[in-house]
Amino acid sequence: MQDKIRKILKDHGRLAVDANSLAETTDLYQSGMTSHASVNVMLALEGEFDVEFPDHMLKRSVFESIASITSAINQIKN
Amino acid sequence: MLLTIIKRLISRLGVMPAIGNDLVFVPDVASSHHQFGERYLKFIFTDNEILDCMHKDGSYSYTSLAARIAAKESVMKLLKPARDQLLPWQSIEVRRDPTGAADLILHREAKAMAEKQSIISLSLSLAHEHQYASALVLATQI
Numbered sequence: 354m355q356d357k358i359r360k361i362l363k364d365h366g367r368l369a370v371d372a373n374s375l376a377e378t379t380d381l382y383q384s385g386m387t388s389h390a391s392v393n394v395m396l397a398l399e400g401e402f403d404v405e406f407p408d409h410m411l412k413r414s415v416f417e418s419i420a421s422i423t424s425a426i427n428q429i430k431n
Numbered sequence: 432m433l434l435t436i437i438k439r440l441i442s443r444l445g446v447m448p449a450i451g452n453d454l455v456f457v458p459d460v461a462s463s464h465h466q467f468g469e470r471y472l473k474f475i476f477t478d479n480e481i482l483d484c485m486h487k488d489g490s491y492s493y494t495s496l497a498a499r500i501a502a503k504e505s506v507m508k509l510l511k512p513a514r515d516q517l518l519p520w521q522s523i524e525v526r527r528d529p530t531g532a533a534d535l536i537l538h539r540e541a542k543a544m545a546e547k548q549s550i551i552s553l554s555l556s557l558a559h560e561h562q563y564a565s566a567l568v569l570a571t572q573i
Binding site: 367387388389392393395396397408409411412413414417 | 455459460463466467470471474475500504507512514515516517518519520
């Protein structure tokens with residue numbers, strides 16, 4: 354799953370660093386992701402993993418790292 | 432210097448200003464819309480904003496959409512939501528008043544946050560040039 358997330362971050366996150374070099378807990382916003390880019394990341398994640406982020410998950414903490422995104426997707430799928 | 436004078440004047444009146452600004456690359460907005468379609472628009476914009484930015488032929492003014500994103504991001508910077516706090520894009524709305532000037536209307540979460548921070552008014556200025564759109568928001572807090 355994390356490889357797919359990294360690919361999405363690379364394509365949509367508009368990060369200032371290579372998504373493949375990020376640690377799981379690196380703060381994506383500190384790495385250059387804007388709020389607008391995070392919307393693109395969220396929409397791409399929904400398409401890739403066939404999920405829909407519920408309203409209560411649409412906050413900064415859910416999209417702030419690869420680890421938090423992974424946790425959120427697993428939570429939705431389960 | 433001028434800003435200092437304004438701040439002193441406002442301080443004497445018992446109110447404090449706060450400023451948020453943002454710059455958006457217009458092609459990014461067009462690209463997002465092309466990739467994600469209506470889902471993208473409906474996630475970020477209210478129905479009024481979508482209509483406001485639509486040409487008569489049904490196409491969109493990406494410059495206008497980008498300016499609205501800049502305005503919303505400016506307000507987000509002002510309100511500084513905590514990492515676990517919800518602040519939906521649609522709770523911040525740009526509307527045109529009868530004279531055509533852009534104005535901000537806050538709903539639900541954004542309105543509650545602004546009230547909690549004692550923000551009594553918001554002023555908005557939008558600008559765009561070629562491929563960039565920007566917004567400046569001035570908030571008055573008591």
